[in-house]
Amino acid sequence: MSEYEAVIGLEVHAQLKTASKLFCSCPAVFGGEPNEQVCEVCAGLPGALPRLNEKAVELAVKAGLAMNCAINNYSLFARKNYFYPDLPDGYQTSQFAPPVCENGYLEFSHEGETKRVGITRIHMENDAGKCLHVRGATLLDLNRAGTPLIEIVSEPDLRGAEEAAEFMRQVHAILVCIGATDGNMEEGSLRCDANVSLRPVGSGVYGVRTETKNLNSFRNVQKAVDYEIARQKARLDDGGAIVQETRLFDAARQVTLAMRSKEDAHDYRYFPNPDLPPVIVDPAKIEEWRAQLPELPAPRARRFVESFGLTEEDAAILVSDKAAADYFEAAVALFPQGRRIAALMRAELLRECEAAGLRADEAKFAPAELAELAGLIDGGEISARTAHEIFPELFAHGGSPASFVRERGLSQISDAGELEAVVDAVLAENPDEAAACKGGKTRLLSFFVGKVMARTGGKANPALVNSLLRARLEEGQSTET
C-alpha cells in the first residue's frame, strides 16, 4: 500500500450572458418550445456563414482579466471535429491555439491557507443542442446549439476534492460578479469536467488521468472527485493500472462510470475555421473593459473584514453571492454594525431566500428593513429570538419591522420594576429550586430565566432578567451565610 497524492485539474464551462448566440442572432435563452430559437447558422445548414458576437468576446476577455490572464490580441476559432447527433455542424467551433486568454491564476483561501491555482487558458466555443429520448424515438432540440460558452482550463494544481469544489465556487462567484454568466447551475449555465490522477507522494511525474464529465453542482464536483480518488487508489493498490478514459458521474448512486476511452487533442483534427476571421482585440478596448470590472469577490471579502469587522467566514459567504454582498452593503450603510447585519443575513434572510429560491435582491424584505430590524435588536426593543420568530412573516410581506413589532405588541419588557415582580413571583413559587440555586447550584439560573420568559410570553429582556435574578439570589446568599 503506497501513499498517494491526488492531482486534479478542472475544465469549467460557463454559458456567457449574451442576448444572442455566438455566431448568429438567435436568442440565447434557456427553455422555449423545441427548435423555436434556430436559424440556418445554428442548425448547421450547408453554406450558412457564422458571424462572431462581439459581446461574447467582451465577456470572455473580462473573465480573463478577472482571473489574471494575459489577453491575446489575436486568437483563432478552429473546427474540433467529432460526430454527435446534437452537434449539427459535425464539428464544434472552438478556440484551440491561440485562445483569447491564457496564463492566469486564481487565489483563494482554503482551510486557513492561501491556495493559488493556475489558469492554463480561457477560450470561447459554441454549445451543442440536446437529444430528447421520447417513447423509443430520439428527437433533436437545437435551441441550445450555438449558445456561447467559455471554457476555463485550470492547471493540475488542485490536491483534494474539497479544494476542487472550492475552486469551482470561486470561479462561479467571479463570473457572476462580473456579469459574464447568470451562474444558474440548475439550467446548466456552469458545469465542469474533472481530471483526476494519483501519484506516489513525492513523485514529480503525473499518473494516468481520467476525466469525469458534466458535473453541474459544487457538491457533485466534490463527490465525483472523492469517488474517483478512492477508486483509483483501490485499483493501484491491487496492482492494477488506470485507463485513460472519460467517465460519467451517476449522482443518484454517487459513483463514476466508464463512458468511453479518452481522446487526445490530435483525435479531433483541429484546423482553423475558414469561415471565421481571426479575433482581433484592440488593446484600448481591453483597457476599457478592465476599467469596467466591478470589485471582485476576494478583495471585497478583505474589505468587509477590515471595514465592518466581519469574520472571514461571514465575509466569504456574503461575497460568494453578489446579490447578498450588495444587500449587505446597502443595509450596513444604514445601520453600521456589520456583525449584526451579517448574523441576521446568515441566520434569517439568506436562509429564507434559499428556501424560496430567490436572490437577496428579489426579496420583498429590503436592506433598509433589515437595518431597522438590526436596530430593534441592538436597542433592546426585541430579542434576537423574537426577531427569529417574526422573520418568516416579515420576509413574506416586507414592510417596517418597527411597525410590525408595535402592532403585535411584541416589544420587549425592559421595565425593571415590572420584571422584578415577575422574578419575585417565580422565586416564591419554586422555593426548593431557589434554595438550591442560592446554595451554589447556579445552573438552576437558566431554569428561572425560562420561567420568567414563559410568564412574559417571551418578551422579557433576557439580559435584564438575568441580572435581576442574580441580584435576588445573591441577596439570599448573604443573609443565609
Ligand SMILES: [Zn+2]
Ligand atoms: Zn441561429
